[in-house]
Amino acid sequence: MHKTAQNPYQQAPHKIGELYSPFQCLAVGRHVCATSGLCGQHEISTALGARCVGVFADQSRHHECISGPQLVVHHCHRSLPILRSTAFAFSSRGLHRICGTESDSGAARRNMKPKLSYQAMTSALQRDLGPISAWTSVSEGEESQVFGIRLANEDFILRINRLAESFHKDAFCYRHFASASLPIPQILSIGEIDGHAYCVSRRAAGKTLQDLSPAELPAIVARVDEVMDAIAEAPVDATAGFGRFDANGSGGHESWHDFLAAITDPQHHDWADHEPAVDRNWIEPHLCLLHEFIPSCPETRRLVHGDFGSNNVLIDSFAITGVIDWSEALLGDPLYDVANILFWRPWLACMEAQARYFEKHRLDLVGNVPALRCYQLRIGLQQVFECASAGDMEDLSWAMARCDEIASTPPV
Known part of the structure; x- marks a missing residue:
């Protein structure tokens, strides 16, 4: 488990029996907010908050739940691993793990996308940055x-997130x-709005x-390469370290092979928790x-x-103007980015166009079939895990079928 960056609403470790809001549950020091709904037997009575009912200092596999004014559950006797540094929060859809181990860093947080009011955002930004003369909608x-x-x-671009970690990581990058050859938009300000993090960066054209469009893609793929x-x-x-790194540039693994194998480690990814999906x-x-x-x-x-390779590369007049969203950035083999394009080629036209360019012009890259096959399978298994975590059965089915293709046939 790698270090996490400080964020504007980092709280002290929870104390047993104390009441916390969902936002206070988002980022805490160690083990927090009892057990969760991992077994599927918990019943949530309200989305107002959570009572901390356990701070686990070890790897105990047994847990017990309590009742409280903010959280109504019944006892759970199924043995489940309590993962280190895992936090939970509530929404109208129930209880979610939203930060902590590498395994729950993706899909579960997507269920917790903030929806702040225009008034709250305007007030905070004018407080910190001055008058705003225009707002526009962005994907x-x-x-x-x-x-x-x-x-x-x-x-500028304004982003609002539950946590500030990815913004600080963008700033580090x-x-x-x-x-000049790797345009990354400058981060100008990272702050807080109603318990959420905001980030203001320069807007790339x-x-x-x-x-x-498919007709536009062939003219730009060489620039992407x-x-x-x-x-x-890049230096x-x-x-x-290796693998995904934090906002201080510290990777969470001792070797590249260690990162690749983490998907098989129950301490990082508890596959038993996702049966029968x-x-x-x-x-x-x-x-x-x-x-x-x-x-x-x-x-x-x-x-x-x-x-x-898709929505994180900005193009204007056949020039790459920005490479954005570095939250998933890693330290390891750059061929992993090529594998990501190959993995997603059946899903997106832009990935297919890039894959075809590699196959025609970059045999030095696509010729390493064993590594590309490994990386694609690693990417696919991560996607399977995150889709199962989020309960996204349609995307889960696609990802599993794609993994089957990669397992049975070389990628190129």
């Missing part, structure tokens, strides 16, 4: 509200990796790669196959975007 991310705003005759090379060549002297007879052969692939992958430590 939202998976975890954030996103707006275009105008301050002092300049255009701008400071250490941005260059253009539209996302995903928003281009150049930016991928710039990512791979990583200010970082340490992901049957043991399906997941175990795929995890074993991944273990077989890992030794063929190089132990290298370079910058990896981690979610490159």
